[in-house]
Amino acid sequence: MSHNTFGHLFRVTTWGESHGPSIGCVIDGCPPGLALSAPEIQAALDLRKPGTSKFVTQRREPDSVRILSGVFEDDRTDGPRTTGAPISLVIDNVDQRSKDYSDIRDKYRPGHADFTYDAKYGFRDYRGGGRSSARETACRVAAGVVAQKVIDHIFPGVVIRGCIVQIGASEIDRAKFDWAQTTQNPFWSPDADAAKAFEAALERARKNGSSLGAMIEIVASGAPAGLGAPVYGKLDAEIASAMMSINAVKGVEIGAGMRAAALSGEENADEIRIKNDKPHFLSNNAGGVLGGISTGQDIVARFAVKPTSSILTPRKTITRDGAETEIVTRGRHDPCVGVRAVPVGVAMMALVLADHALRHKAQCG
Amino acid sequence: MSHNTFGHLFRVTTWGESHGPSIGCVIDGCPPGLALSAPEIQAALDLRKPGTSKFVTQRREPDSVRILSGVFEDDRTDGPRTTGAPISLVIDNVDQRSKDYSDIRDKYRPGHADFTYDAKYGFRDYRGGGRSSARETACRVAAGVVAQKVIDHIFPGVVIRGCIVQIGASEIDRAKFDWAQTTQNPFWSPDADAAKAFEAALERARKNGSSLGAMIEIVASGAPAGLGAPVYGKLDAEIASAMMSINAVKGVEIGAGMRAAALSGEENADEIRIKNDKPHFLSNNAGGVLGGISTGQDIVARFAVKPTSSILTPRKTITRDGAETEIVTRGRHDPCVGVRAVPVGVAMMALVLADHALRHKAQCG
Amino acid sequence: MSHNTFGHLFRVTTWGESHGPSIGCVIDGCPPGLALSAPEIQAALDLRKPGTSKFVTQRREPDSVRILSGVFEDDRTDGPRTTGAPISLVIDNVDQRSKDYSDIRDKYRPGHADFTYDAKYGFRDYRGGGRSSARETACRVAAGVVAQKVIDHIFPGVVIRGCIVQIGASEIDRAKFDWAQTTQNPFWSPDADAAKAFEAALERARKNGSSLGAMIEIVASGAPAGLGAPVYGKLDAEIASAMMSINAVKGVEIGAGMRAAALSGEENADEIRIKNDKPHFLSNNAGGVLGGISTGQDIVARFAVKPTSSILTPRKTITRDGAETEIVTRGRHDPCVGVRAVPVGVAMMALVLADHALRHKAQCG
C-alpha cells in the first residue's frame, strides 16, 4: 500500500516536489537484459517538457534525466542493459523561482489542492504546489519509456499513441483523424483543421488570462487478446485509475464510454467474425476490453482534463486562517494543461500494459 | 497483488462463480468491536437481489448470507461484534439452472467476456458466465455494509446514496431531484416523472428482447475534508477504478466530469467562502475532490453502464473453434443491468471511503 | 497489506476460528488448467489432522474439505481443473466442545495469545483460542497442496519433505538419517532409533501433564538455481517469515544457521566444482540460498517449536480484570505441537516456492 507507487509487478515509485532540489522515481520489477540508456528517456521527456511553445508553461526546465542504478554496461553486452535491480531516475529542478509563489503561502488557490493538503496534513510545501504539482508527471513519462520496453519484450508490436480530440468547445472531425498529424501541430491534434481551431481558442484564452479544458484520447494498438484480469484487476479499471491519477483529470471512459448509457443492446455489443483466420470484431464499442481482459482490438481510453485553475481573473477564496479574500495566480502556467497531458496519458497506458504483461506472464505465461 | 481483492487496509477478497455451489468474500482489516450481524447484511443484499421486479433478471436467488468468522458474541457485549479477525461471508447459489447455458459452451456471446476468458486462460467455466457474471457483485454489496460501519466508526455522519440519472435516451430533470423518490420506484430514479419514462423505455426494450444502458450517480455526503491521498492513491482515482470494475461499466466521472473538457478556468474552479465558520465552496465542479483529497463537499461520481449484451436478436459471432455462427442469448437477464448496479455503486463508494478512512488514520490520525 | 494473507502472486487468505462454524481459505493467483480435486487436498489434511495418535490432540475433527470455486470440470477436460479464478476451500468444525474452554474466558493462559489479543483488540473470541488457535494451520496444509501443483507446473521435480530432528532433549543421529523412516513412526523421525526416544520422552510428558518442544527440518530438493530475489524478497527471508508465522515457532535457520556465528570463513563458504556438466557445491552451509536466491542445492530450513503451554500443572496468571490467580489448562491438547507442525512446515515451504516461482516467471521467465 503506497500512495506514491503505481503498479503491482512493474512498480514505479515517484518522489519530489515542484520546487525541491530534484524529482525522481524508482522503477522496480523490470526484467533484466533490456537495452536502456538515458538519451532514450530524455527523448520522451523532451515531448512533455515545459517551455516548448507559448501554449505551455514558460518555466524553463531542461528536465535532464540521470540513471543512478539498475543499468549496467558489461563489456560483453552491446550497450547498457537493465540488470533486474531497481532503476533510479533523477531529474534536477533548475528554474524554480520560489518567490513567484510566496503570496500563495497563506491563501488557498481555488481548484488547486492547497486547501485539501492543509486539511489532510495540517501543513504543506506551498512552493509551486509542492507534491501536488504536475511536475511529478515528468517521472511518469520517464518510467513510461521503460514500460514500453517491457511491453516490447513480452508482446512486441504494441504501439501506444495519444491525441487531443477536444479543447474547450472545439472538437476534431473523426473523418479527418490521422495519427501522422499529431506531431505536426503543438496540440497533438489528429485533425489539421481542428489544430487551427485549437490554436485560435487557446490564443484567446491566453490573452484573456483564462484557460481551457481538453479531452485526450489514448490508443494502444497491437495488444494481444487475453491481457488483463478479472474483477478488481480489470484492464479498464486500472486504466481508469491510471488516467484519473493524472493532475486535473475529471473523467475517464473506455470505447463507447459515457455514451454507452444511451445505447441499446443491439447497438452496443460488438459482433464477431473471422478475418485472416483470426477473430475480427465488426465494431469496437468495447474499446478493446471485455470483462476486464483485452479483445485484441485497439484499447481506447479517453479522459477529460479540466482547465487549469491558475487564471488572471481574481477569484474568491479564503486564507489559511479562515478569512475571506481574493486571489490571482500569477505563476507561469499552461492555458491548457491538457496539451502536456498527452505524453503523460501515453506513459500511463504503457505502465498499465507493462504491469499487466508481467502479471499475465506470471499466471498464464 | 491480487486480482480478486479490493482495497489496501480494508480488504475484500471475493470468490465464486455464477453457477458454482456458493459465492462469498473474506473481509480483512476491519476494526474490532463493531456491531455486525447477518440480518443487517441481508437487508442490503435484498436491495440488489434478482427477481424483485420484471425489469431485473427473473433468476430466483434468496441470497441468504451467513457469517462464518470474524464476529463473536461474548456475553459481556451487546450482540455480536467484529473481533478484528477476517470476516468470511458465504451466499449459496440456489437457482442456477445450468442447462439454460449449455448452448454457450462453444459460442462466444458478443459483448460478454466469453472470448476474452478463453483467450486468457485457454479454458472457462461457461455456466452463466462463471466468474465474469455480475453475480459476484452480491459480495460487494455485502462487504459494503461492513465498510459503511467502518466509516461510521471513524467519520460518523457520512451518507452514501445512489440513483439512476439516465436510461437509454431518457434523463432526469435536475430541478426535480429528490433523494426520497429513489426508493419509491424500481429504477432508483430521483425524479418521479423520469421514473415513468424509464419504465416505458424499459417495457419497450423488454418486449423487443432488447436492453438499454444507464447512467448511475453515487453521492457521498458528510465526508470530512482531508480524506484521500496524493498521486496514485487519489480518492478519485480509486473511485474510478472501483466503479469501472463493476460489470458493464464503460466510463466514470467525478463532479463536472467529461464536461470539464469544455469549460474555461473561470467556469470550472470552485470559489471558496466562509459559512458557519467553515470553508464553503460556491459550486462543486470538483465533485468533492481536489488533488485526490476530499474537500468536505459532496463526493459525486457518475458511471455509465452499457446495455446488457444478452438480447433476443440473433447476433453474429464465432465458435470456440473459429467458425462463424450466430447466437441468441436466452438466459434470464436484466433488460437494464444498470438498475441493479445502483446498490453496487453505493457499496464500492463505501469500500473506497472505508479503506481511505483507515489509511488516513494510519498516517495522519 | 493483509494480516491474514500469505504470498504475493500465489496468495492464500485464511479465515476462521477454532470454535466457529468453519475455517477456510481463498487461494488467488493459481495458474489455470491444473488438475485439482478435493480428495488430493484431503489426503494432505489427513496427515495433519487431530486425533491420529495419542501424542496429538484428541479433538476429533474429520477435516473434510470442500472446494467451492475456482475449479471446473468441462466435459472436454480430464477431470476438474483450476480456472485461474480464486479457489475457495472450506472445512467445517465439528467437534468444538466450547464448554471445555469456558473457564479461560476470564483468565489469561500463560504462553498463549489470550493476553495479547485482549491488549490489541480489547476483546477476543476465547473459545479454543479463537483465531490464534493452531486450527488455522489446516488451511495452510490445504493450500500447500495447490502450491505444490504450481511448483510442479513451473519447475517439475521439486520434492519438499519434513521431519523432526529433536524433541526435548532427544536428537536424531544424522548418520542414520533416512527420509523413508519419517512415515514409519508417528513423529516424522528420519532416524528409527530416535523415534523410540521421542516416544519415550513424549509418553513421560503426557503422563505428567507436561509438554515438550521440538525442532523441525524442512528440505526442498530439486529446485533450480536462480529462484528467489534480492534484498527484501529473499527466499530465505520469506522462508523465515513463513515458518515463524506458524503457531509456537520461536526460531528459524537456513543451512548452517545459528551455528554460522561460530564458523570461520574457510569453514563456511561452500566451494564449487563441476559435476555432470553442472555446478556442484562441495558442502551446503548456505542451505541452498545465497544472496536470497537458490543455488540449486537442497533448500534446508529448520525451526524450533516451543512446548505447548497447555499443561496440567497450575500456573500463575492474572484475570482479565487484573487480579492474580492460577490456571490449569484442561483442553484436549498435543503434548508436542511440533509433531503436527511438520506438514505445516512442508506446506509453508511450498507456499514460498510457488509464490517465488510465479514471481520469477513474471520478471525473468
Added chain:
Amino acid sequence: MSHNTFGHLFRVTTWGESHGPSIGCVIDGCPPGLALSAPEIQAALDLRKPGTSKFVTQRREPDSVRILSGVFEDDRTDGPRTTGAPISLVIDNVDQRSKDYSDIRDKYRPGHADFTYDAKYGFRDYRGGGRSSARETACRVAAGVVAQKVIDHIFPGVVIRGCIVQIGASEIDRAKFDWAQTTQNPFWSPDADAAKAFEAALERARKNGSSLGAMIEIVASGAPAGLGAPVYGKLDAEIASAMMSINAVKGVEIGAGMRAAALSGEENADEIRIKNDKPHFLSNNAGGVLGGISTGQDIVARFAVKPTSSILTPRKTITRDGAETEIVTRGRHDPCVGVRAVPVGVAMMALVLADHALRHKAQCG
C-alpha cells in the same frame, strides 16, 4: 509486490549498487509534521560506515546523506519537518575502486551471490557485488532513523539497542551484560571482557586473511502490549524476515529461540503477575511476543551472521563458462561483517515496529 521495498504502511524502497554513482531510498507513508534533518540521519550512518576501525572494511566512504524530498521548512515551523510526501534520501558512492574487482568478472566467489545472480538474471553488475553488496544496508540505517521518529510519535519511550553476544567461539557472559559497554568498544560488546576476547579473535582472523561469524542481539524496550498482528503479519514473523534479509544472516530467533525445542511446558511459558498495577511476566522466554503480538516485555531477537566469504585463502570455484578454477578475494573487506550488522539490525527492528505502529493505529487506534 516489490523485491526492493520493506514494509506495508511505513515503506522503504532502496536502490543502488555498490559501485554505481549513488545509493538511496524512498520512504513512503511517513506521518507529516515530524522534525527531520540530514544531520540526524548522518549520525546514524556514521555508526555503520566503513573505515572506522581496522576490524571493518577499509573502503573510505563518507556516506554523506542528502534529503531530496518530503521535508519542508516553513517559516512557521521550528526547523524542517516531514510533509507526508515520500522522503528521498541519496548517498553518493565515492571510493568505489572498481578495478579491485575486475578479476571476479568471470569467476564466482564461493559464499557470495555471484553465481545465483547470474543464474537468475543471466547477467550481473559484478563490481563489488553490485546490488548484492552490503552497501545497500546504509539505506536501511538511514531509513531506520525516520522509523524511530515514527515510533516516538506514536508510542513514545521505545528504545531499540543492539549488541554482539558472540564472535566465532567467544561468547559474552550474561552476568556481565551492560548496555553502556556497547559504545565503549568497537564490537558493540555489552561485556567488557568479551570485547577483549572478540578483539583477540578478530586480530587473529585478520592476520590470517580469515573471517569470523557473529551473533547479534537486538532488543526493543518500552513497546506497549498489543503491537503486532495475527497469523501472517506476526510481529516475530516480520522481525524474522527483516533480520534474515540482512546480508549474511543465516538464522533468527525470538526469546528462548532455538533453545525452546529442548524445553518443557513448565519451563517455557512465562507466568504472569501484577506489579505496579500492570501485568508483569516472571520470565521472558516469549521474547516479548505471543501469538504475533507484543506482551509489553522487551522484544528480543537474535540473528547469526556468517563469516564473510572474502578471505585470502584460495578457494575452489568455477568460472562463468563452467571451468573449474580457484579464487582469492582481495577486496577491502570486514573480517567480521557481524560488527557492522549491529546498527543494521537496530534499523530493521525500527522499520518493523514503525510499520506495525501505523498498522495498529489504522485498525485499532
